[in-house]
Amino acid sequence: MKIHGSPGSKGYFRLLTAISMACMVFCRSAQAYDFGDGYDLGNFHFSGYSNIELEFPHHGNDALSLDELSLFAAGKFNRYFNPFLEVEVTKAAAWEGGRGLQFDQSHLELEWLYNDFEFTENDTLRIGKMLTPVGEWNRIHAEPLVWTTIRPVSTYYSFSEFTSGLSYRRQSASTPGLNWEIYTQPGGELLRKPDGLQKNYHDVVGVNVDYSLNLSEKFGISGQYAKVDETGEEQRLLSIDGQFPWKQLKLEFQATAANISGGRPSMRAHDNEWGGYLQLVHNFYGHWNVVGRAEYFQAREYQESNRNALIGLVYRPSPAVAYKFQYLSNHGAKLDMASGFYGSIALLF
């Protein structure tokens, strides 16, 4: 997923590749295996995903990269010991126009590392590092499960993507039903990502409430308070998101608004950062889908807003495999976006 990049040569790429390939081969040899099934070994379930991405921006170098290679293990032992770990290598290998094959942009990211204490079937205390529940996209965001190669700015820019601390989740016992979660990160982020477009946060506290009508129809609202490491700013965020299928159409949106105070006001152009996207996916033939999205985002640092529109095709022969070919048109502030063609092949294994 193209949102940021940061150099740093590492050898763990080979190790994770070997493990992932072994897992895929092992999975393929298993009886009745389908992509996305993963592999069960005792109390553990192993799975992962990979994403190969093609970029043809109007201005800049063309590139082909193994953009994400992720492996995760979920353990289910008893009510009190249910560990989960996901590690991901981003930009593991890349070929770039004018530069040739590159291995120096890869870095390892710890996405999840936590343990769940299940007090009841519907009440879970989670301790560790987790993706923050602000919108569905941030919690899922694995390439095979999302419709576009380019991630909307509204799904990550204004809040802490990760929470290193604890959360308490109450899940509805039935569907339709209301689910809610509160979380806090008392200090900084555990094993934070290399510096990129995202800010680093500390003293984070938030709440998420979502209402699921069925398997694929839901509406969520999130609030978060956080302090920004780099600037000393305090921010209060409100976000809403939803997914609504109708016949062959799927409507999806997220809108965020953050009020920023403290720090050095002269360093920012706006005290309010806000934006949102609206996405429509139409299944027009078999596994073929057309996707369209429009987004507006006003970042705190820039006078000009970011306006982008995307249109493309997605071929999904199964929920675990996605081939995407899309065109992005960007106007105003860049925010790491560039107009051009993008394609990807994403696979959940």
Added chain:
Amino acid sequence: MSSASRIYIARFMLLAAIVLGMTWGNELNADVLVIANPGISVEQLTVEQLSAIYLAKMKTWPDGKKIIPVNREANSEIRAEFSGMVFKEPPEALADYWAKLKFKGEKPPLIQESDNSALLFVQRIPGAIAYVGKGTPLNGVKVLLSLPLKQPQ
């Protein structure tokens, strides 16, 4: 044989015929049968409870035993029928739901690729629940639900 004995035998046969007829009727009207290991403490399930089990919202039986749901392979006809009857959505919607749930730490249902293998699994594994097609010999398991549900006469 006395007339009282004849009446007794006739009543017994009539009762047996009614019971057999009811059972026969159930199997004929059900496209999918939901079965479970006989050791569980539940005799029947509602569609809502079944949905909760396959969505990882209900994880233990009332006696505390862990529920082990079994699913069929992704492209099987019975999985499509089951998904339509229980969730009113295509099987891809359930696969999509589970693919996302894996990222929230849940372990997806195990896959068995035939009625017989699902039946054998449920017979042997305490707490297991699965669905099989009509006509599957139901030895050593409990039938908790027949789908589609019989309409009241």
